[in-house]
Amino acid sequence: MQKLLSGNAFVFGKNVDTDQIYPGRFVEFTDVEDVAKYAMFGADPEFTCKVKKGDFIVAGTNFGCGSSREHAAITLKAVGIGAIIAESFARIFYRNAINLGIPLIVCPNISKLIQTGDRLSLDLHSGEIRLEKSLIATAEPMSEYVLNILESGGIKPLIKQQLATGNRA
């Protein structure tokens, strides 16, 4: 995957839960085209009209808390979110997003340094986050394990390869 990403920021607060990312009443939808219509619907019903491919979500602590619904990650991937930068992530959401190949970056205080509409660039390997051209923060490096999943385009290709070679370790 691309090492250097850039896009506009959409900034949210702390404890953005999965009902805000993807409300429960839409969980019965299973096709990606349907799921894509409701990204961030509980927090901002206009979000899908405003977001462009490659844009970033920036948030406070515990982004993605709540339900295990993978729809929350699927909907953000479907609208083309480039990366999510948050002060911390809820565990299940973290796994779901990485499994689908969405880069998740942990960076303390980031929600206070950036405003909605800021043009950001992000170096996935160094964790450096730039606003216009100036460095404003350096995020925690991702683990090798997680980077490997992202660079493989999500976990499905990796498991597919394992199954094909009969390696179940």
Add this chain to the structure above:
Amino acid sequence: MHAIEKLLAKKAGKRSVKTGEIINCEIDMAGINDLYLQTLRSFFEMGGTKVHDPSKVIMFLDHYAPASTITQATNQKQFREFCWDQGIDLLMDIDQGVCHQVLADKGLAYPGEIVVITDSHTTTHGAFGAFGTGVGATDLAIILATGKLWFRVPEIIKINFEGKLPKGVYAKDAILHAIGTLGADYAVYKAVEFGGSMLEHLSISERMALCNMSTEMGAKASYIQPDAITMAFLEEKVTRAYEIYHTDEDFVYADEVTFDVSNLKPQLAAPSSVDNVFDVSQFIGRHIDQAYLGSCTGGRADDIGIAAHILQGRKVAPRTRFVIVPASKGVLLEAMEKGYVKTLIEAGATFVTPGCAACLGTHEGMIASGETCITTTNRNFPGRMGDTKAEIFLGSPAAVAAAALMGEIVDPTLYM
């Protein structure tokens, strides 16, 4: 090592593990809910053809039980067909109830087990000395394909509750108090062990409520060291062999906090986050449109019994609805046998089929804009049970039942 670490090491085929290490564990029980058709899709997208071990897979049609839209019905049909095609015998169809309660009722939750379900409240199984954790659809599909899943060995925190809860105050109050004090992100990515003298007086039902709610502080798993209360439950329910692990005396917790519960007042989580917790006295007199008793947190027979005790010979307030959703078929049968159902229906309560119902905001008890609901469930996020402009308070079964009786938030200890 901690008991959880010993359990994880065993399942990973290792002698020891350390915090932060990534390990690949054999999964004893993998559960899928009817919300997550993506699980089957991911399984096939990864090249899966036959489920690795169908005897370790359980399918729950609980979130839409029974289906209320054609889409839900179509999804459930696909789950049933998958079970039949794959030889998965543990198909828990719409008659059974919420996954966590069904596992407990059927003796499928036991010490030393790793149980992974596509449901965030899988931490509930810490009440049995198991390692229970929730995952998304694709992670569950990996288990279907390989029988295993990777985990990061978590830091372990200990939360002690000391003292005996006052009359009319419950485990739900204790855990709400802890979440309110520590915050909704206190235990993100960590495992939480519950200890302290309060547990000596806590039934399995109450312990399940405690472990269930650890999800709301971000916990990956929870744990209660099996004791005489656990063993009494296991002897009645569990027929398979299991292993109980014990924590080494020199184990150092990542953090340890202690709460004295002996004077704890009933607690409520006010809209719209689970850590927005206050004594019930802050909200006395607030009108309640709907009181809701149910879910994997607060829909057990003991909870329904508390409501029956409060409403015996009385009526639900005129401008208030009281919706009751037994967590499982077993719970409903027990509530019927003990007379709770008759008492509550005569009092004006509405019973809903066992399952998740309105807890996740899909059907059976949704609330309108401007309405206020008090509930024994686990989340009061905006829009959780219906309109985003509705307000949700979380409380104990007693707080919910007393509010149903009076039509407003009251101190439940006055009605016990």
